[in-house]
Amino acid sequence: MTQHFQQHSKLPLRRVLLGAAASALIMIGGPAAIHAQESDPAPVPQSAEGNASAPVSAPVPASGQTAPAEQTADTAASPEDTVENAVSDAEKQPNVSKPVMFDPAMVTNLARNLAKQPFVNPHRELPEALSALSAEDYAQIRFKSQRAFFNPAETDFSLELFHPGTMYDVPVTINLVRGGEVQVIPYSAGLFDFGKTGLSGNDFSTQNYAGFRLRYPLSDVTSNDELTRFLGASYFRLQGQGQSIGQMARGLAVDLAGPTGEEIPVFREFWIVEPKDGANTITVFALLDSERITGAYQFDITPGNRSQADIKAHLFFRDGVEKIGIAPLNGMFLFGEQRRRFFDDYRGEVHSSDGLLINNGRGEWLWRPLDNPQHLQMSSFLDENPIGFGLLQRDRNFDHYQDLEKRFDQQPGYWVTPKGKWGKGHIELVEIPSPSETNDNIVAYWVPETKPTAGGEMQVEYSVTATRDGTGLHGMAQATDTRIQRLASQGDEDRSGTRFVLNFAGGDLDYFIKDANNLRADISASKGEVRNIRILPDPENGGVRVFFDLVNTGDATSSNLRVFLLYQNKVLSETWTMPWAF
Known part of the structure; x- marks a missing residue:
């Protein structure tokens, strides 16, 4: 069962904004x-x-x-x-x-032995x-x-x-x-x-050095494109063909946005295996260290149209950890088409990803549009054995961004595919208020239900794929746009409300539009009343546009919204979901 919870916090931003630390020095x-x-x-x-x-x-x-x-x-x-x-x-x-x-077991033994030693701050x-x-x-x-x-x-x-x-x-x-x-x-x-x-x-x-990057001819045989870089803390980037540098992934997240402040692990040492003649995969081993955790990582990186990193991590715990984030992804969201916060900017949208896509253990596909909230916002999606999740950049229209330098329309989305059974836990989305695009204010990761204890170990495997808009992950219609309008009250007894305008496109939706009378939107709200539901074909963008109004008929402070499309009883789209503060 997937549940969604929303949490607001007024922690000082200096404790939750995502810093980019560097890494330290360990030798074989x-x-x-x-x-x-x-x-x-x-x-x-x-x-x-x-x-x-x-x-x-x-x-x-x-x-x-x-x-x-x-x-x-x-x-x-x-x-x-x-x-x-x-x-x-x-x-x-x-x-x-x-x-x-070299033997990969050397890195594992280094991490195991390092976990038995007192932590030494690697920053110098x-x-x-x-x-x-x-x-x-x-x-x-x-x-x-x-x-x-x-x-x-x-x-x-x-x-x-x-x-x-x-x-x-941090010397690496x-x-x-x-x-x-x-x-x-x-x-x-x-x-x-x-x-x-x-x-x-x-x-x-x-x-020493701060990190490294690997280049590969992604565009054509004569090019020398950046494939990946490891720079700062445990951050790394991955690009595929036709993609520009955008969001980041990282090795691990520890107590992110928690009351005690985030612990930021670093990659202290790397072993890069020189590829053999004709090899299309390169392998990187890394030693991770932080105050309570050490780890041995293996990255098998394969370039291509959708470059992919297959990752194995063996973690060792010096001490117990309240919340560990597996396969964390970092993005930036300043503003988008919903314009819930306004900026004086010549660009129509500024973000490196515009939504979180989840394929949960029940096979359901959830789409959660991102926001730059007024207060720290954390959303949890309870799950068991998730199939995949990722921060995606679905909007690929340059005219929506008008940024010739950052090229947000070309930046990759990242899709995480777990390997093996991850058990019970939740996918957590953290949205941090940000006044500037210089802050990576969006983070998504998996939190296991079982908390790590002192002296314990954990092994986890997954892949990170640099995709574009996620096309090909499923065959259903996608929730492509989210627009929001505040509605003023029309009388003393009428309450103000909010109008949501959603676009769905792709999959088999255009085929079923021919029989619009049997096409409907399933819309639910945990609090408040949903009114004025309409579905209209959208010949300009393709697919359909869904309208509905949300009115707070009680004293609720927030509501969780869900919308998906059906033809008769056949589900045609993924489920759009959003927390809404009245």
């Missing part, structure tokens, strides 16, 4: 240094005594230490100094141990030159594309790194896995173009 131990020269590792550097250092050997350093980078990418050896020769030279030297070979104080950067200045620091990792003759994927700065104050360790061998990428300023920031002469060698 003794990995060799990777350099971007010709996308190959640099040869093994010589020590002061003339002995070669081991490529991935040496004793395993303590957590938080990195192998020294004696040679930067700018001074890397010439291409003829191959990896094979470097390893051969190293084997001639005494006391050289073998390379560290950046040099003022980096911490004082504005978002615009930080955007000028660009990775030099010609220094991207991976051999273009063997794979279409390429790897670029993000520099620390501004809000990204990034490893490559090549031929099964772990190789760390040491910091190198030579990998970056600092633009007009004036930072090119600074020494930031102790800062």
Whole structure:
């Protein structure tokens, strides 16, 4: 059974607005240094005594230490100094141990062991030159594309790194896995173009990186499009063909919008497996850490028209957690066609997603349009073994947005598909009041009914697909538009009301419109009275337009609304649902 609850809160926004934190430093131990020269590792550097250092050997350093980078990418050896020769030279030297070979169990063991240790805040104080950067200045620091990792003759994927700065104050360790061998990428300023920031002469060698992105030719064989990026806290983005950068997903949400404040996990370390020749999937492993939770993640990322990330997470709990959010999705909604809040803006709509779609365990499809409410609003949809949910951008008409830079009409929607049985719980939607589009004020995630306890573990698998409007997820008519109009009272005994105007289109709706007398709208309200129901064919937009008025006939403060279309007894559409405050 799916139930919907609405909750308003006046918590301070500074405790609930979604910050983008960065990530910290954990090492497997003794990995060799990777350099971007010709996308190959640099040869093994010589020590002061003339002995070669081991490529991935040496004793395993303590957590938080990195192998020294004696040679930067700018001074890397010439291409003829191959990896094979470097390893051969190293084997001639005494006391050289073998390379560290990667095993996914290593990441799981790191997370398990880290959960047994006291939490150490991964955020560090950046040099003022980096911490004082504005978002615009930080955007000028660009990775030099010609220094991207991976051999273009063997794979279409390429790897670029993000520099620390501004809000990204957690040093992230990034490893490559090549031929099964772990190789760390040491910091190198030579990998970056600092633009007009004036930072090119600074020494930031102790800062490590802030994150990374993967590129792939999504548009055509000659393109170099962004496929995914991992930057800040546990956030990541995913794009498919013809999509622009939009909303985000993240690894985990902890006590989001709760009374004690949100706990924000970070990805502290990554292992990126170099794709084999011709592979169309790339695998990324990640170590997650927060005050009460650690986790080992695996992302199998496949580019395409609808790029997809298949995700496995193994979580470990230092302490109990009141509310854990699985597969969280982040969006932005400033205003849309319903115009429940007004902004002085030349654009008709400003949002990265316009609704939450749910396919619950009973097979019902629910569509919940998003809002930028006056107060914090939380909606819960009780469920058991959900089939899927996602934040979607259904409106693809550029004329509705008129934004040539953000291209909201091209931004992806994200669809989460659980793998296995997730049991009982609820999908939670958090809508945070926001005066600006700079805030990601929409979050949706799954909350298990069973709360994690100290010393416990949890494993979960799911996929995140970067879709457009969700077409193809089901064959029914979609709720495409929501418009709202306040109605003034017409006399002393008449109460004011609200008129809702909904558009449904797609599926087999146009076929059944031919017999409009047997087409009806099932409309229900938990409080108040529904009046003046009408259904009209919409030749301009396709489908039909449904009108109804809601009048508060009592002292209720809010009402939960549901609308779906039927032909005789056949359900033709998904169910539109919305909480309404009188």
